[in-house]
Amino acid sequence: MNKTNTHEILQSAAFKKLVKNRWNISLTFTFIMLFVYIGFLLLVAYDKEALKMQIGDSLNLAIVVGLGIILFSWLITGAYVYWANNYYDKAVKEIKKEII
Amino acid sequence: MSLNLLLQISPEVTPSTLGTANPVSIAIFFVFVAITLYITYWAAKKTKTGSEFYAAGRNISGFQNGLALAGDYMSAASFLGIAGMVATKGYDGLIYSIGFLVGWPLIMFLVAEPLRNLGKYTFADVVAFRLKQRPIRIAAAAGSLMTIAFYLIAQMVGAGSLIKTLFGLDYEIAVVVVGIVMTSYVLFGGMLATTWVQIIKAVLLLSGATFLVLLAMSKFNFSPGELFLSVKSQYGEDMLAPGGFITNPFDALSLGLALMLGTAGLPHILMRFYTVPDDKAARKSVFVATGFIGYFYILTFFIGFAALALVGKDAILSLDKGGNMAALLLAENTGGSAFLGFIASVAFATILAVVAGLTLSGASTISHDLYVHVIKHGVSDEKGEMKVAKRATIFLGVLAVALGLMFKGQNVAFMVGLAFSIAASANFPALLMSIIWKGFTTKGAVWCMITGVSLALILIVLSPTVWVDIMGNSEAIFPLKNPTIVSMTAAFVVGIIVSLLQPEKEAADLFESEKLRTYLGHGSEK
Numbered sequence: 001m002n003k004t005n006t007h008e009i010l011q012s013a014a015f016k017k018l019v020k021n022r023w024n025i026s027l028t029f030t031f032i033m034l035f036v037y038i039g040f041l042l043l044v045a046y047d048k049e050a051l052k053m054q055i056g057d058s059l060n061l062a063i064v065v066g067l068g069i070i071l072f073s074w075l076i077t078g079a080y081v082y083w084a085n086n087y088y089d090k091a092v093k094e095i096k097k098e099i100i
Numbered sequence: 101m102s103l104n105l106l107l108q109i110s111p112e113v114t115p116s117t118l119g120t121a122n123p124v125s126i127a128i129f130f131v132f133v134a135i136t137l138y139i140t141y142w143a144a145k146k147t148k149t150g151s152e153f154y155a156a157g158r159n160i161s162g163f164q165n166g167l168a169l170a171g172d173y174m175s176a177a178s179f180l181g182i183a184g185m186v187a188t189k190g191y192d193g194l195i196y197s198i199g200f201l202v203g204w205p206l207i208m209f210l211v212a213e214p215l216r217n218l219g220k221y222t223f224a225d226v227v228a229f230r231l232k233q234r235p236i237r238i239a240a241a242a243g244s245l246m247t248i249a250f251y252l253i254a255q256m257v258g259a260g261s262l263i264k265t266l267f268g269l270d271y272e273i274a275v276v277v278v279g280i281v282m283t284s285y286v287l288f289g290g291m292l293a294t295t296w297v298q299i300i301k302a303v304l305l306l307s308g309a310t311f312l313v314l315l316a317m318s319k320f321n322f323s324p325g326e327l328f329l330s331v332k333s334q335y336g337e338d339m340l341a342p343g344g345f346i347t348n349p350f351d352a353l354s355l356g357l358a359l360m361l362g363t364a365g366l367p368h369i370l371m372r373f374y375t376v377p378d379d380k381a382a383r384k385s386v387f388v389a390t391g392f393i394g395y396f397y398i399l400t401f402f403i404g405f406a407a408l409a410l411v412g413k414d415a416i417l418s419l420d421k422g423g424n425m426a427a428l429l430l431a432e433n434t435g436g437s438a439f440l441g442f443i444a445s446v447a448f449a450t451i452l453a454v455v456a457g458l459t460l461s462g463a464s465t466i467s468h469d470l471y472v473h474v475i476k477h478g479v480s481d482e483k484g485e486m487k488v489a490k491r492a493t494i495f496l497g498v499l500a501v502a503l504g505l506m507f508k509g510q511n512v513a514f515m516v517g518l519a520f521s522i523a524a525s526a527n528f529p530a531l532l533m534s535i536i537w538k539g540f541t542t543k544g545a546v547w548c549m550i551t552g553v554s555l556a557l558i559l560i561v562l563s564p565t566v567w568v569d570i571m572g573n574s575e576a577i578f579p580l581k582n583p584t585i586v587s588m589t590a591a592f593v594v595g596i597i598v599s600l601l602q603p604e605k606e607a608a609d610l611f612e613s614e615k616l617r618t619y620l621g622h623g624s625e626k
Contacts, residue, residue, distance in 0.1 A: 006613060006616060009616065010612055010613070010616065015615075015619075018619060019615065019619055022619065023536070026209040026210060027209075029205070029209045030205075030206055030209045030210060033202060033205050033206060033209075034360075036202075037198070037199075037202045037356060037360060038353065038356065040195075040198070041195075041352045041353060041356050042349060042352075042353075044195060044352070045348075045349035045352050046349065048341065051341050051342055052337065052341045056325070057325065057329070058324075058325030058326070058328045058329045058332075059325065059328065060340055060341060062191055062340065062341045062342060063191070063328070063340060066191070066194045066198060066401075067194075067398060067401075069198050069201075069202070070198065070201060070394045070397060070398060071394075073201055073202055073204065073390060073394055074390060074391055074394055076205050077204065077205045077208050077386065077387050077390045078387060080205075080208055080383075081208075081383055084213075084380075084383055085380070085383075089380065092619070092620055092621070095620060096620060096622070
């Protein structure tokens with residue numbers, strides 16, 4: 001690969017879009033995760049009573065929310081993998097064709 | 101099922117066999133050590149080059165690395181400590197464990213793929229990629245070694261006292277045995293042996309904990325509801341909801357940030373991403389690790405509550421006031437002394453694996469970052485580097501034993517928090533900014549890391565955790581128990597301001613060409 005080729009790829013619309021999409025997804029997911037976790041901490045700090053709310057005979061909101069966050073972490077990580085495998089990798093392949 | 105019936109199966113105080121030599125645990129432990137040393141022997145034959153020693157030849161699959169990451173992360177402290185916290189403080193233990201999990205999605209979104217594409221053996225490779233090598237390597241090594249040292253002290257002291265309680269072995273002997281076995285893994289088998297030790301340990305720990313939960317839940321007809329009702333009827337509904345763990349929201353936030361972002365700055369975790377062939381495998385390994393770690397924390401939550409319901413709070417606290425023996429007492433209560441022996445040896449194996457991972461990443465920092473890039477100015481001959489890496493391993497093994505003996509009987513619980521705090525304040529900000537910000541400069545990175553390390557250290561000494569609890573002063577100078585909210589913010593701010601004040605044109609130019617490697621994996625280490 002020569003220098004002009006490198007320059008062309010870096011300047012190409014496809015590459016710029018790839019980088020932009022990657023960080024749009026990553027940063028959005030990061031902020032969602034931060035929001036969920038910090039929101040949970042603040043809820044625990046400021047409104048313990050709300051979390052004591054009973055759900056059915058034996059469960060309460062606190063347990064559902066706590067285990068829910070663990071589940072959510074799986075789902076959002078899985079969503080990223082799904083996106084990256086199906087969209088990001090394809091776009092990378094397209095761009096790489098041009099390098100060689 | 102009526103409450104009466106539930107109450108009948110609850111607390112019966114039986115004398116525990118904990119602390120006496122348990123033949124089952126000794127046998128299982130010997131089998132574990134024998135198998136892992138055999139693997140080390142096998143791995144030693146495949147460990148000749150630097151890439152084999154530090155990164156297992158980059159031949160570990162995404163799934164295997166996911167298990168190994170989980171193995172590296174699930175320490176005995178989280179197994180016994182979090183189960184114990186749930187068993188004594190109830191729901192608050194879950195809040196703590198959630199903090200340890202939520203860092204993993206962030207590793208995925210922010211660092212895993214760029215790290216794999218840009219680096220070679222350590223995370224400093226990424227920070228130094230387009231900046232000036234020497235200053236960055238020195239500052240990054242300080243952050244890495246500090247994180248590793250505090251983590252290691254906490255593990256070694258925990259190991260000594262745990263093994264003393266579990267096997268009835270002297271503290272000193274336990275520390276020396278741990279030191280010798282883990283040094284042999286790293287010294288002879290490098291990353292390949294360490295990875296397989298982690299995988300075996302992760303499988304043992306996950307299956308042991310699953311079995312423990314199944315045995316315990318069989319007493320509640322496999323219904324979580326019945327377990328919660330039993331806890332509620334014995335200890336009140338407050339046990340199932342947040343208690344006193346979070347009183348000051350700033351404290352909670354600070355600890356939360358340390359756990360969440362510190363995970364993405366732990367050198368021994370970051371190093372594992374170089375063991376897989378490419379960024380796609382790195383991605384998969386984070387997903388697998390997140391799954392197993394999350395599952396494991398759900399198990400510890402049930403183990404804690406089941407111990408509370410079946411063994412009883414008083415019995416747990418009478419053995420250890422931190423509640424650390426809850427999981428083991430539950431094992432004995434549900435599966436007898438043979439099962440106790442099994443779980444005890446799993447806990448021992450867990451410690452061995454974690455300290456081996458730490459030692460390997462410390463050795464790579466010393467040989468790869470300091471020796472090659474600082475002393476030898478980046479001109480490395482493979483033989484010389486390997487020699488230094490092996491010497492560093494022996495040095496760290498001896499140091500770990502010495503620290504373990506030195507801190508015997510001291511309160512070292514705060515050191516894990518401190519390790520996470522330094523990782524979140526020094527390693528993570530520099531790593532993140534070097535990946536995403538074009539304007540980041542050498543000076544900015546160095547000041548960012550120095551600020552992070554020193555503020556985290558100074559503020560923790562002035563905090564209630566050390567200033568009041570350990571040094572015995574009546575009032576803390578710094579009000580928060582964990583400094584991260586201040587030290588991490590300061591590190592980011594200092595890094596940004598210093599970079600803006602004195603732009604580095606070369607670094608900014610290189611950022612563009614670096615993109616080819618970051619996003620396309622073009623030119624990445626194979």
